[in-house]
Amino acid sequence: MSAIATKIVEKYNLTPKMSVSELSQYTSEFLKELTDDRKRNQARRRLRGGFKFSSDQRSGVNKTINLVESSCRITIASPPKDLEEEIIREITKRILQNRYRFSEYRVNALFSTQKNESKTINISLVTSSDIAIPNKPQKRIEEETIGDMAQRILRDKLSIRDVRAEAYALALSAKNTNAGSSRLSRLRRELKNLGALPAVVEATKFPDITEEANYTCPNKIQMDNLKKAKTIDYPDEFTLESVKERLDAYDINTPPNYQALADVMLMLCICPAELITLHITDAGVTALSAKNTNAGSSRLSRLRRELKNLGALPAVVEATKFPDITEEANYTCPNKIQMDNLKKAKTIDYPDEFTLESVKERLDAYDINTPPNYQALADVMLMLCICPAELITLHITDAGVTGYAKNRGQPDIPQKFRSMEKDQKRARELLTWIQCAISSGRMEDLGKPGAKWFNRFLKDFDLIPKHLRKIGAVYVVVTNEAKHMADAYTIAGEALRKTLIISPLQFKITL
Structure with a gap:
């Protein structure tokens, strides 16, 4: 406030004629006392009005004092x-x-x-x-x-x-x-x-x-990596000139020694495991060693990525593709995780009650004016390839199908209708039939936690709810008469609302 400014000015005998260096010695006092805008504004007015500090006041040739805009601060235009x-x-x-x-x-x-x-x-x-x-x-x-x-x-x-x-x-x-x-x-x-x-x-x-x-290396792993990455002290025997001189002088008609072995490995930048498998042809270098087909396929993918980054021609990138290696890598399972995934994707033994003919016959015969039973619920879920949580939210319209669980929290864009029941109107009637039964309380909502009654019903057929979804995808492919495997993948993907990148083994069925 103005009293604080007056106190400091009188305490140190500050005057408008003082130099910049002299005034700056006392700014800490102003900073300490003037802690907010109100106090600084009052102090500024007091310094200007009461003590006649002026922004353009001069005292001598090189003295320019800009008035303290707050707490006796001196302005500096465009500081270094x-x-x-x-x-x-x-x-x-x-x-x-x-x-x-x-x-x-x-x-x-x-x-x-x-x-x-x-x-x-x-x-x-x-x-x-x-x-x-x-x-x-x-x-x-x-x-x-x-x-x-x-x-x-x-x-x-x-x-x-x-x-x-x-x-x-x-x-x-x-x-x-x-x-x-x-x-x-x-x-x-x-x-x-x-x-x-x-x-x-x-x-x-x-x-x-x-x-x-x-x-910086905050953990032990990074410290170890840093130690491994330390600079190599090149011995005199392995300078560029020494290695080049020996490579030019080697006589291939004489047995090689260890020095020749080291020089050749250095020349080709290869590891010991590649010494036997490496081949240099007019087409390039082939047969780089890999621990397994998956590793080999991964190396080829990395090579293609590097070539693309370097702006290689498409023909050069295509030349690195080996379909047999890629296909074998897709079917091999070198680790426990992949083995477990393959077990989960094992073929489902279809019970007689859930063959394509049985399900289609029941769907055609259902009377939507009578209450549905558990069998009708299972058939409708299989027909639409849906999970329990989607029974209430799913809607079939002329624009497509909406309300899938995977779209929650995102724009619900209508998706293409794909079902083993090709008649979209009949499929909508059957779905509405089940939804009305759930909303009226005649049938429990499968989407609620703890709904085990439906699992007990399916257990008699050695099935679980997610099996209905997979069986339905297969039946969609059959009823829509897929012409080839790629077409089958497309149809099944539309029914399941996802892009299929799985093995054909997962579509093997027992009819």
């Missing part, structure tokens, strides 16, 4: 880059203390190794409009997420200087450099999502923090 960074560091210190509740000792410790004390500039060289520390009560750090911070930056229209200070404080408040770098990345992502200007996003980049994070 190093000065700008020092100002940002000082703002960051205050953010860490005021918002992140860092102690002064902890803040000084953070910055002690970053800058020499002799180069530290007082925050007093920043105008009040440039300071990014709000005067209103801030959210505590545990309440403000990075997303909230991004919104606040854009809402308050912070300057580039303030954005850098906010981002710097966010990074320094983390437990380690890796966490700090991760926070900065998250902040940039949030700002981009909110449509921030590129300059604002760029202001949150600190190359030194990113570089340090890339080289």
